[in-house]
Amino acid sequence: MSYFTADNLEIAHETISRYPRKKSALIALLHLAQEQDGWVTDDAMRQIAELTETTPAEVKGTGSFYEMFKFHPVGSYMINVCTNLSCQLLGGEELLAHAEESLGIKAGGTTADGMFTIEDVECIAACTEAPCLQVNYRYKLRVTTDDLDQLIDDIRNGRATDIPEHGTLGLVRQHIPAGAGAGIVAPEDATERPVWLARNDVATADGGEA
């Protein structure tokens, strides 16, 4: 029984094919699992281990290092409020406190209906637009407490259609058409120099730069 859906399994194989070592696709596949279920299940980790020729323990060992991977169910909408210095200076902590009060949960917690999780996060690279937050990693900039209440209301009432549910990151995937790629290069595959470096020899022979 495959954990991944047929479509996702195809994406998984294509992803693995872009790395010289299967294990390099581990993080990408954890993202894919999280996209499928909103969090990373044990079944997902077992199949990722098979696909990458590692063990489930290695998959969890790597995955648990990275904050974005959740090994328990979280809300469909994860609100990540930045409280790092640039945001703190302009009200990030107050914004987080307001989110906690509005939703009745503390940072790290999930609402009983499984709709929202709040996190107190580190710098998300929108420092000139402080205070800022992300909902499922989609930016909201210069957020006031009123904006935040509106956002929560919009999500509750199905009006935040531009934000996919938790787990989905970039909606466009890389796809290399057959025959267009140069091909992956593993350490054991290419012990000779790449062909275009031969151009340096010609220059040397002509008395140019080596």
Add this chain to the structure above:
Amino acid sequence: MPTHDYVAHAPGYVDNDGPKIVTSRLVHEDSHTLERYEATNGYDGLRRALDRTPADVHEEVRNAVVLGRGGAGFPAGVKWGFMPPGKFPYYLVVNGDESEPGTYKDRLLMERDPHQLIEGCLITCYALGLSQCFLYVRGEMPAAQENIAQALNDAYAKGYVGKNIMGTEFSVDITLTWGAGAYIVGEETALIESLEGNRGMPRLKPPFFPAAIGLYGQPTIVNNVETLSNLPWLMLNGSEQYKAYGSEASPGSRMVAVSGHVNRPGVYEIEQGVTTFRDLFYGDNFCRGIRDGHELKMFVPGGGSAPWFFPEQLDLQLEGRAVGAEGSMLGSGAIMVMDETTDSVKAALRLVRFYARESCGKCTPCREGTTWEERILQRIVDGEGRPSDIDKLLDIADNISPGPYPVAADPAQGLEAVPFPPKQTTICPLGPSSVAPITSTIRRFRHEYEAKITKRDSIPVMSAPMASDPVEVS
């Protein structure tokens, strides 16, 4: 009131009359598309490069002195020269894991001009004979992931990437890969670990830097997004034109993000080594002063890891060596400005908490030390500090970074600057970075710490009056 007169589709970017080496297209709403890119000299830099020998292209980059824009400021052309000859294959890893506190520039370049970055990667691969490129984008940036993926798909379709690029024998694949939320992965050896499917823990170096032993044990060049984004312009205009901008030691431009208590926070492309912090904070072309009615108290000149500066350092130019001699660094071009309303202990605590959370746990002084620093600062902020806490903080800091820690001069106290960089008892600079906010604030605002500790508002001195005391009835 702070203003935000930005280019709507590139929030934060301020289009002023500064240099436009990497930001030339950001004014266009469709700057991320191949159509716009081709209409604005797109891939012409690569075309020029392909007309020259790889060695010649490397030489051009070396001549231009393209300083790394990720933090360390090491010249890319020199770094490129460290690969051992003949140990093929070589790899390129692009560091798009921007997460240094206060840093906001690589995300703009990845989201708004992905083809420029891709072209920069290709020029690098051509010059050095790199066999495959891995473009690592921070996990929390889906818009950057989407725009780069689309750009790559379009570039493959047009023959700019992949097999026989532009009809030549030059062939290379670019693999887009996502991070998953770990600041430390911005450190180049941790990034390589992450790319190999492991926990993002830095490798011990020296002796072997990635240029010698990197991804899959092969020679690997790791460059920052902004660094590589400079290359298309450089190939098109040449190193002499490039050096017409900036100072001799730091040619070209660089992107800086100014955030915090200024009237017009924003991302600006400035000339390196020319613009001063005063120009940047008060200039009409830039931030237009500290927010209304307030005064500058302190600022972080180069990301959360940089020791802090104060009004005395305002006239320094944004030039790596000059800033280093004065006790800090330009780092990732992240400048955070704080006015007199800022509680320096609280601000220091917030940055220290960041390092405590993000420590990968490999080295004991960092794993334990950053946590202790955070707890002690937290209790001081909570009004539960002990008189010995200030010295204890400095002692823990000294275990992570021994010796005098880099710090700015303080003429009022007769103290001189300690130049950058700090020493470290750890593998990577994360632990020592946690010391920057502590030493910067204790040296300058020790009285703020002492006031918090001696007040002890929340701790009752006696739980009940003693029997012999007169009892006042109110």
